[in-house]
Amino acid sequence: MRNADYKTAGLSETQLLEMYETILLTRRIDERLWLLNRAGKIPFVVSCQGQEAAQVGAAMALDQSKDYVLPYYRDMGVVLTFGMTAKDLMLSSFAKAEDPNSGGRQMPGHFGQKKNRIVTGSSPVTTQVPHAVGIALGGQLEGKDFVSFTTFGEGSSNQGDFHEGINFASVHNLPVIFMCENNKYAISMSQDQQLNIESVADRAAGYGIIGETVDGNDPIAVYHAVKKAADRARKGEGPTLIETVSYRLTPHSSDDDDRTYREREEVEEAKKNDALVTFVDHLRSLDVLTNDIEESIEQKIRELVDEATDYAENASDPDPTTLRDHVYKEEGS
Secondary structure (H helix, E strand, O other): OOOOOOOOOOOOHHHHHHHHHHHHHHHHHHHHHHHHHHOOOOOOOOOOOOOHHHHHHHHHOOOOOOOEEEOOOOOHHHHHHOOOOHHHHHHHHOOOOOOOOOOOOOOOOOOOEHHHOEOOOOOOOOOHHHHHHHHHHHHHHOOOOOOEEEEEEOOHHHOHHHHHHHHHHHHOOOOEEEEEEEOOEEOOEEHHHOOOOOOHHHHHHHHOOEEEEEEOOOHHHHHHHHHHHHHHHHOOOOOEEEEEEOOOOOOOOOOOOHHHOOOHHHHHHHHOOOHHHHHHHHHHHOOOOOHHHHHHHHHHHHHHHHHHHHHHHHOOOOOHHHOOOOOOOOOOO
16 A cells, blocks of 8 residues: 555654654665765675665654564664664764674674664574564563564565564464565565565464555555554554565665676666655655755755764774673673
């Protein structure tokens, strides 16, 4: 469903602009990271371009004061919505001592920030799914009122961690939302090379839970789906599997050459459905986004990204003497 009705979803015009601003900030940070990488200033980029709308729409539907998010490596839009800043992300990409994720110890995309309930992931894909289930179980046993939200790609839905996690959550009726960000490609493999079903959400029926596929380029539709899933979870009605369908506009990472497995025409055609085209057009049709507002937001974001880049580039590197910190148990601890 493209351009869902924002009033039905329970959103205000102010929230629509907030949604747009966070989507745009996510894109502009991502674009800057690619430039920095190609200039040899940062080593690696795992891009989220094409998936920002789903990430921001979903995260805005959660309660950022108490819910937990377990993002996967592309989820810049999720973590920005949950309280991370452009500066935080730049510090991570430059591997600086102030990096809040790991103090410069992990690759970019390993998001983690305790104060904002962003739980760090591991490099092996899909391990965040059983972790999210475990957090939900802990909350249920302690009688706490929060939802655990985790994301992954469609390739991850073929991993054992996905099936074990979703089965356990179903059996124990846990307050978890599983969101598959289907971007059509698991590294170099297209969806039809990975799945023999039309939608990842179809797998929900095998576990006796609700499954729903939504347009990942429509943040309103994603917001509505996640909000309904969160409301059900809070009422004790168990987990939900949501699939957001979009398209990965960039190579898998800065080390990947996607020209070896997909045609340029395919990518260019997908760009026509990019949220920063379709969602912007929708906001204009509602008279929510004007030229003046758009220009003001662009300028604000440009300054924010410039400031974050300059700060991170000039920040201190980690002290080499701390190399083994948090690796081995320290004597006496």
